[in-house]
Amino acid sequence: MRPGPLGAALLLLGGALLLPGRPSLSHGGGRPSGDRPDAKGCGTAPLVNVLTGSRIVGGTAAQIGAWPWIVSLQIRSGKIMAHICGGSLVTNSWVLTAAHCTRDTxxxxxxxxxxxxxxIDGRRPHGKIIKVKAIIVHPNFHLETYVNDIALFRLKKAVRYNNYIQPICLPFDVFQKLDEKTECFIGGWGRTTEEGNSTRMLQEAQVHYISRKVCNSDKGYGNIIPITSFCAGDEDGIFDTCRGDSGGPLMCYVPEHKQFFVMGITSYGYGCGRKNFPGVYCSPFFYKTWLTHHLNRARNKSIFNINSLLGQVLVALGSVVLLATP
Incomplete structure (x- = not known):
């Protein structure tokens, strides 16, 4: 089951370690790099046209390179690394995920x-494994209610974008366009059925936005969905996220921009693929100030450090530096 504010009735999501992670999904180079939340060139997959590909409960294996911003966040369990949650690369140094993924550490x-x-299990010819430098969890996150279920992981080393690694766009200027007709997708390595096993191959599925009136009704979540979250999936439960998919993106395509935006972060749900209980997603849109503060602060700090170091070198070496050639 996905984690959620329904108490013991809900299973905490996560990987083999039973750490928080949303329930499994029930469906199954080139651009400018930079530590900016508004980097241009985001939200496109160079290798495929994902809108014509196969589509985690109810889904199928994703095409290689279809979702180049999806990240597997893992922790060590003995001698192995266990997948705990998904995440979204939003700049070359930052991964967006769910706060509840860090419940245990x-x-x-x-x-x-x-x-x-x-x-994430076998040979990864195009994959990159990068350590984490810092974790920032929203200060007002509440595990009991999943309010403000948002966090940032800062990578120890900035990645270089290529056909297999690209950032997804943040939804600050387009979230208002999200409706039942918007083409949205989920992807992850979580369980493919509520009581099933997690998968080692990335799964994907197409879903759609579900209105708050429907999702929060007495037949559904009964008014417990946070105001900064919303539902997406399938009314009949055919397609959904599940245990192990927590933190991963709800990826929606905006035709005017021809880009994908991370409209939501997989947060929780009652079971997996259950009728009237679709996945609940925390929306980055409501956290623009918090996100841009941390993303820009880190970038400005890096620039300051570089300029400070350069200044010290110039002072120390004087005209020698000015005369030096690359």
Whole structure:
């Protein structure tokens, strides 16, 4: 079951370690790199036209390179690394995920991010494994209600974009366009059925936005969905996220921009693929100030450090530096 504010009735999501992670999904180079939340060139997959490909409960294996921003966040369990949650690469140094994924540990030393691959178990010719430098959890996150279920992982080393690794766009200027007709997709390595096993190959499925009136009704979640979250999936439960998919993106295509935007972060749900209980997603749209503060702060700090170091070198070496050639 997906985690949620329904108490013991809900299973906490996560990987083999039973750490938080949303229930499994029930469906189954080139651009400018930069530590900016508004980087241009985001939200496109160079290798495929994902709108014509196969579509986690109820889904299918994703095409290679279809979702180049999806990240597997893992922690060490003995001698192995276990997939705990999904995430979205939003800049070359930052991964967006769910706050509840860090329930058991917020120590960045034990985490790592796997990018650029659909297969998190076997050979990864295009994959990158990067350690985590810092974890920032929203200060007002509440595990009991899943309010403000949003967090940022800062990578220890910035990635270089290529055909298999690209950032997804943040939805600050387009979230209002989200409705039942918007083409949206989910993807992850979580369970493919409520009581099933997680998958090692990235799964994907198409879903759609479900109105708050329907999702929050007495037949559904009964008014417990946070105001900063919303529902997406399938009314009949055919397609859904599940245990292990937590933190992954709800990826919606905006035709005017010809780009994908991370409209939601997989947060929780009652079971997997259950009628009237679709997946609940925390929306980054409501956290623009918090997100841009941290993303820009880190970028400005890096620039300051570089300029400060350069200044010290110039002072120390004087005209020698000015005369030096590359």
């Amino acid at each position: 917020r120590d960045p030393v034990v985490w790592r991010a796997v990018l650029g691959t659909n297969n």
